[in-house]
Amino acid sequence: MNKNYCMKRIVCLLICVCGYFQLFSQGVDFKQITLKEALEQAKVQGKMVFVDCYTTWCGPCKMMTEEVFPQKEAGDFFNAHFVNVKFDMEKGEGKELSKQFKIRAYPTFLLLNPEGKETYRVVGGGELQEFILRVKRGLQKENTLEVLEKEYKTGKMTKKRMLDYVLTLQDTYDNERLKVVADELVKRLTSKEKMAKPYWVIYEDSFLSPLISDNFAFLLKNKAAFEKSIGEEKVNQKIASAYSGMLYSYVAGFAKKEDVGRLDVMQQQLNEYDLPGKEYLRTKLALAYARCNEDVNEMISILEREVQNLPQAELWTLATSLQFVEKKGDKQQWQRIAALGDQFVESAAGEDLKGYLKSFFSRFKKLASVGVYWEDLTLEQALKKAERAKSMVFLDCYTSWCGPCKYMTSNVFPQEIVGDYFNEHFVCLKVDMEKGEGPELAKRYGIRAFPTFLILRPDGSVYHKLLGSGEADEFLKRVQEGMEEENSTGYLDRLYEEGNRDKAFLSRYILSLLSIYEENKAKEVSAVLLGLLDESEKVDSSYWFIFESPALTKKGTDHFKYLVDHREEFIRSLGKTKVDNKLYAVYYNQLSYILKGYDKKSTIEDVVNMKNEIKSFKLEKRKELSACIDITEAYLKKDVKGLYSRCKKGFKLFHDDEAMNIAFPVLKYLKTEMESEEDLQKLVLMLEANIENESLREYISMNTGQ
Known part of the structure; x- marks a missing residue:
């Protein structure tokens, strides 16, 4: 058996197999091959x-x-006549x-002979039966452009052949x-x-027979x-389509204002x-006039009157015709459109249409909102x-329990100036x-x-953070400043991660981190910054914010140890008052x-050590601090008598801060431990004598039962 004979048998077998699969396929069999292979x-x-x-x-x-080519009838026709391929x-x-x-429109369908020459093209899809008729016309040689063009140039073309030429030009989209x-x-x-x-194809074609x-x-x-x-149905459909298309171009703002004369022609017609849907066409014509005149209030009024009578198919197009009011309207108009949206x-x-309309009109609800408009969405949405x-x-x-959160919700976010910016x-x-998704x-x-406030990019990453x-x-000023990229926390984070170690940048980054309570990160960055500074820079006022924070x-941090060890240098650079106030604040806090119960680790020995440490400092407020230490020592010993005695001495020195943070916790303890209410009242009166804040006096009196 020779080689050529074997090859012919193989080719025939492949053709039979292909034919077998095509016979039982339900739709068009598009081959996953190159055009050359096809x-x-x-x-x-x-x-072909x-x-x-x-x-x-x-x-x-x-x-x-998805809808035409999978049909069995499509497969029967195309698989019998063509090798089918598709290309993006x-x-x-x-x-x-x-x-x-030279493909300029989609979809375009080409009919090629086996040599690869284009014999016909069909531009645009359609229902299966009509589409097959268009392709069949292309299979007839007499309907190809090449043949028809030659015949047309002779000047002897019959009306029937001119109609064939029109149909072919419609298929090829050669307007x-x-x-x-x-x-x-x-x-x-x-x-x-x-x-x-x-000849109806001429009048049916919106390009050849516009309104x-x-x-x-x-x-x-x-x-x-x-x-x-x-x-009647086809004719009315053509007329309605012509009016609807033309009027929509005006209602949606696509038509030029100077072409208002066309509306006058429609009005006359x-x-x-006696045209189909005449009353609705009058409504749409009125909308078109109002849109041409940019009369927003008239458009809204027409839709408010007619919304219940609008065809379902037109609800979406007429709703979106109001889109231009987003930029050209005012708050009163936005409020009317927001209410109109509920009627739409x-x-x-249908539920899908309701969803689309609800989403569309939400933009006007947002614009109409006096105050911040909060979306009813998940974060992902x-x-x-x-x-x-x-x-x-x-x-x-x-x-729900956060007081400042409630304040923002009740007093800040409802304000118009805030809403206008945020919305x-x-x-x-x-x-x-x-x-919900909160945790x-x-x-x-x-x-x-x-409250924490995040400004997030669409990918969910943090652009800025406020607390x-x-x-x-x-x-509002804080938010606006944060929207400037160089001030945003996300931008600062990125610069740091990319290795920026400029001292001025690190200072700004630390302050930003402190403002949003990112204390651990702030500690890390401050350690990096201090490592870059020489000894004279560390005690300079430019970097005092690190030690003042x-x-x-x-107490117990490396920064505090450095402050204590270099106290004299800091005083020479910044002055004794500033340094003393910081040291006082560290011990006082x-x-x-300890007294409020936040620090459960410190012992009596730790408090005694504090007393010894501050002796050498000679702080400006050493008497007040010594009184605080003595009271805390007695409190930890649970020595009620000694505590009372030390309070009698110390309370004479205390003012508002010490009264709230040192004296108040002690008074609450003594109230439960002292037998004499009279003695407790003496302490309260002694304390109140130095308190300037009237509300604080009342608070202490009320909560100590005096």
């Missing part, structure tokens, strides 16, 4: 090549792929084919030549022929005759002819919305950190204090933590 198969099988030129973003392309015109081989065949040929054909037709079924045209005027004038030959949602029949809006998410991390720049979201978000973003409440003007320099 042409080779076409030669062997005696077929059908090429689907598509893009991933093209809606009609998807419709053909923006990827791989598709890019070259797009240039080679320039289509207009010329169609106009010439219409001039040759008699009135009776114009209304005949074969303001002789063809459309002829259609209106002879509407009854067209209905007899074509059918509506008065003259109520009128919608808010981030997606921010991505679409090219904005960021403002996240209010609160708890323009953010998708705003409130999340209780103890409910997970608290963990994710390291939320440890309330604590404040009055509206001050808080209660979070960074407290430590003692108040």
Whole structure:
């Protein structure tokens, strides 16, 4: 058996196998092969090549792929006549084919002979039966552009052949030549022929017979005759489509204001002819006039009156016609549109449409809001919305028990000045950190204090972070400053991680971290900064903020040890008062933590050591500090008599701060331990004598039972 004979047997077998699978396939069999391989198969099988030129973003392309080509009837036709292939015109081989065949619209379908020459093209999809008819026309040689063009140039083309030429030009989407040929054909037709079924394709085509045209005027004038030959439904559908399309271009603001004369023509036609859906067309015409005149209030008024009567198919298009009011409207108009949006949602029949309308009108609810508009979304949904809006998410991390959180909710966020800024720049979201997704978000973003406010990029990363409440003007200023990239915490974090060790930058970074209570990170960065400073710089006023910070320099830290060891240098640089006040604050805070129960580790021995340490300092407030130490020592010993005695001496020296943080915890303890209420009252009166804050006096008196 020779080699050529074997190869022929193999090829025949492959053809049979392909035919077998095609026979039982339910839809069009698109081969995953190159165009060159498709042409080779076409030669062997005696077929042509059908090429689907598509893009991933093209809606009609998807419709053909998902709804038309999978049908059995489609498979029966295309698999019998073609080797079928499809190419994404923006990827791989598709890019070259797009240039080679000059593909300008999607979807485009090419009919190629086995040599790779284009014999026909169909631009645009459609229902299966109609689409197959268009492709069948392309399979007939007499309907190819090459043949028709030659015949047209002779000047002897019959009206029937000119109609074939029109149909082919419609398929290939060659509008320039289509207009010329169609106009010439219409001039040759008699009135009776114009209304005949074969020529309906001219009047049905919105490009050849737009609303303001002789063809459309002829259609209106002879509407009854067209209905007899074509059918009432088709004729009415064409007329309604023409009006709807033209009016929408005005309502949506696509048409030019100076073209308002076209609306006058439509108004005249509506008065003259009995047209389908006349009342609704009048409503849409009124909207078009109002849009041309940029009369927002009139547009809103029309929709408020007619919203319940609008067709379901038009709800979305008419709702979105108000989109321009976002930038050109005022708060009163936004409030009217927000209320109108509720009526649109109520009128919608389908849940999907209700959802789309609700989402669309939410932008007007946001604009109409007096104060911050809080979205009813999850964080993930808010981030997606921010991505679409090219904005960021403002996240209010609160708890139900947090007083400052409540203050912001009740007094700051409802203010118009705050709302106007926030609603323009953010998708705003409130999340209780103890409910729903709150605990997970608290963990994710390291939320440890309330209220915390995060400004998040659409990818969920932190752009800026703020802590604590404040009055509206001050808080707004903090947010606006944080929106400047060089001030944002995210920007500073990135610079530090990238290795920026400039001293001025590190100072700014530490202050930023302290402002948001990121104490551990602040300690790390301050240690880095101090490591870069020489001895004279460390005691300079430029870096005193490190030692002055209660979070960074407290008893037992390296910073505090350095401050104590170099106390004299700090005094020469900064003055004794500033240094003494810091040392006093460190010991005073430590003692108040012990008395309040925050520090459960310190012992009597630690307190005695404090007394010994401060002797050499000769602090300006050493008497007050000594009194605090003596009281704390007696408190830890549970020596009620000794504690009372030391309070009698110390309370004479105390003012507001010492009264609240040292004396008050002690008085609460003595109230439970002392037998004599009279003696306790003496202490309270002694303390109150030095308290300037009246509210604090009342608070201490009330809570000690005096």
